[in-house]
Amino acid sequence: MSQILIKSLDEIEKVKKACRIVAKVLAAVGKKVKAGISTEDLDKIADELIRKQGAEPVFIGYRGYRHATCISVNEEIVHGIPGKKILQEGDIVSLDVGAKIGGYCGDTAATFPVGKISRKAARLVRFCKSALQAGIRQARAGNHLGDISAAVKNVADQAGYSVVRELYGHGIGKDLHEEPLIPNFGNPGEGPKLRAGMVLAIEPMLNIGGWKIRTLSDGWTVVTADQSLSSHFEHTILITEKGPEILTLRGNE
Numbered sequence: 001m002s003q004i005l006i007k008s009l010d011e012i013e014k015v016k017k018a019c020r021i022v023a024k025v026l027a028a029v030g031k032k033v034k035a036g037i038s039t040e041d042l043d044k045i046a047d048e049l050i051r052k053q054g055a056e057p058v059f060i061g062y063r064g065y066r067h068a069t070c071i072s073v074n075e076e077i078v079h080g081i082p083g084k085k086i087l088q089e090g091d092i093v094s095l096d097v098g099a100k101i102g103g104y105c106g107d108t109a110a111t112f113p114v115g116k117i118s119r120k121a122a123r124l125v126r127f128c129k130s131a132l133q134a135g136i137r138q139a140r141a142g143n144h145l146g147d148i149s150a151a152v153k154n155v156a157d158q159a160g161y162s163v164v165r166e167l168y169g170h171g172i173g174k175d176l177h178e179e180p181l182i183p184n185f186g187n188p189g190e191g192p193k194l195r196a197g198m199v200l201a202i203e204p205m206l207n208i209g210g211w212k213i214r215t216l217s218d219g220w221t222v223v224t225a226d227q228s229l230s231s232h233f234e235h236t237i238l239i240t241e242k243g244p245e246i247l248t249l250r251g252n253e
């Protein structure tokens with residue numbers, strides 16, 4: 001049973017507002033990603049910036065989560081808890097930001113380099129970003145959900161990376177997570193038909209090694225089972241009659 005909500009024009013305006021805020025915060029905090037800063041300091045900057053714009057950090061309180069962002073370093077895939085960890089030259093840092101304003105949510109993530117990173121890491125990050133772009137290109141009215149999933153997986157396959165199979169993208173609106181689940185693997189032409197007015201958070205997670213994951217004893221941080229590097233990018237997009245509109249675009253992308 002799939003019940004993918006079609007947003008009204010009024011709802012779309014509200015989602016757009018939340019998305020502009022998270023995009024701005026991700027860009028600003030991304031600039032602070034440097035050797036020597038702790039992940040809790042990055043989170044604090046994000047929290048303040050979200051609130052300054054009149055929004056709430058929507059991750060706080062979500063299933064008991066207590067921070068404005070998820071910050072996942074190197075072999076951490078997603079849901080890294082901000083803390084005392086100090087970033088070091090060569091790390092890759094996936095920052096995920098969510099906010100709610102006027103009752104609607106935005107959600108976006110990107111992987112940032114800390115100083116100079118290895119060619120291996122840079123290649124992973126580049127392909128994860130292009131996997132997201134390939135998925136977004138398929139987010140058109142008349143296509144099927146599987147077209148998005150297959151496009152993401154295809155980029156990962158071509159590049160020789162695995163995609164995480166147990167975590168998904170999602171619809172988004174009043175709730176941070178709405179239907180449908182958006183796997184990063186699947187078959188073209190399968191799954192529900194996409195329609196104008198759907199708002200989706202598409203979020204590939206690519207690993208250099210295998211697809212298997214493990215959750216740390218903190219109950220949140222998801223890491224690659226083989227400790228290989230992982231990258232995560234996420235945009236909230238709107239399907240329009242004319243094609244996908246990326247609502248969380250950052251000016252500097």
Ligand code: MF3
Nearest residue numbers: 059062065070079096098107
């Ligand atoms: N932002 C994550 C996602 O992309 C969800 C984070 S939930 C939290 O779906 F509780 F960990 F913050």
Ligand code: CO
Nearest residue numbers: 096107108109
């Ligand atoms: Co997110």
Ligand code: CO
Nearest residue numbers: 107201203234
């Ligand atoms: Co998301």
